[in-house]
Amino acid sequence: MMRRTALLGACALLAGCATTPAPQAPPPPPMQHSNPPQFVSPPVPAGMQYLYGSAEASALTRGVWHDLVTYVAAKVKHRPADSVVLAQGATLSDPRYVSCGDKPFAAVFDADETVLLNYGFESWQAKGGKFSPEIWSQWERTGMADVEPTPGAVAALNQLRAMGVTVVFNTNRSAANAAYTEQALDHAGLGPAKHGDTLFLQGDDATGGHKDGRRATIAARYCVLAMGGDQLGDISDLFNAVSNVAQRRAAVATPAIDANWGAGWFLFPNPVYGPQIKGGMDDVFPRDKRWNPPAEEK
Template sequence: MTAPDGSTLRITSLTALPPPGGQPVAGPPPEMQYLYGSGEAAALSVQAYRAMYSFLRNELGHLRDKRDARSVVLAPGSTIEDPRFYRCGALPQAVVLDIDETALLNLGFEADAVARGGGYDAARWARWEQTGADKVAAVPGAAETLAALRRDGYTVIFNSNRATSSAAQTVAALDHAGLGPAVLGDTLWLRGDGEASGKDTRRAKIAERYCVVAMAGDQLGDFTDLFNAPATSVRARRNLTSETALAPLWGAGWFMLPNPVYGSGLKGGLDDIFPPETRWTDPQEKK
């Protein structure tokens, strides 16, 4: 093909400019395109944060006595079938959030994952926690909502499985995204060395100090570890959220953010996701 200046153009199959090494950079997979790039995911995130704020304004804003507020943290001894909640009394009211992909988008880490390829690398994630504080962005709707909640008198608390050893860098990342302030051991709770990834122990400590009136997360474990019992099947786990006594909490104290990129929800075979009785066969293909 000849260009307007008379030079010859050669058409190739490249869909991206090659890096200095000469190999084309792979494009983001669909789940990353959705979460980090789509207007649809941004709208869902804004919707979740607006729903949280509206819930607190409508359900709690009119209370004359804060002791009438109800905690949304499950108390020790709770089961899915028999959920029990902490008593609030006169404790100050708080909202508890996960950090990663709930309040903070880890753009730098995920862009590196696309370029590098391969699976999750825990050591690489640890280095990201230590050095990536300025390569993040707030989840749409998060910064504005958290600022409004603080103005209304709620304490904003982050409960994350990031490492305690990265506390200073996590605070810096939150500040960079406009989500702070956060103080370790008070409004920031992180996983200690050797501590399991479940959050119930930390939630209990928070609930002893605060009346937690709302929680937000992108994984079921951000609300209770009961959802992640090892023997729970994929279909059973799905049903636990919608067909038990916990179902009324969604949108009324518990608020879920979208995350199709990673986490405990990304599992299940064909029969788990599409039960055999729901299968369809194109009539034209029937013999």
């Protein structure tokens, strides 16, 4: 009897346990889906925004080409006695020019940022790439399809050729990469260019990056009616002998050569690289022309 009672009591206890639900664990929190990190492009330097992206730079460049073609057309109709290439021994204050004689007409241009815009290389630099001669040589050999003509260049060069004016390129790209530069110019619609004939490169003579020797070679063959570039050295190495910022500005205003700008000598905008990108506060802003808001004056 006691055993039965004990069994009944145990059953009752078990029944009580069976009717009491076990506490439930709280549900897990909903899974949080974090957004993948967004890639933020580095800011494009202001000079690159201007040269490679702005309508203003495009309009300015087109204007230079228009003026150049108009100037050359007038000279073709009335053959000048002299070319626009400075003769050996000339100075900026006493300029003398290579005689034209009966030589055929030509116009001479730098390549990079004059007739070609190096979109591929500069996009790499905009992302933090650092210039070196080795990297630039790689670009010359592999970037032929990643260039574009400067605005208005293709039409202008076609017009010059239609007038009977030979288009000659004088650039500091490497002579070792001549075939690739020919391809780049052709790809951009600016060719034909043939090394040693209508394409002159660094390494063609012993003067390195100086262009006057190559200009003399070109001027011995042609009556050069116009020269164009993005730096003063594309006109004459004499300008590169002047390094001071204020003196460089004064040099281009030398009375004996002042009339050549836009009339034989043509410069294209390049606020990205070159000897023109230099100068500290005292070089750029005259001390007597500085201003602060009145509240900040000390």
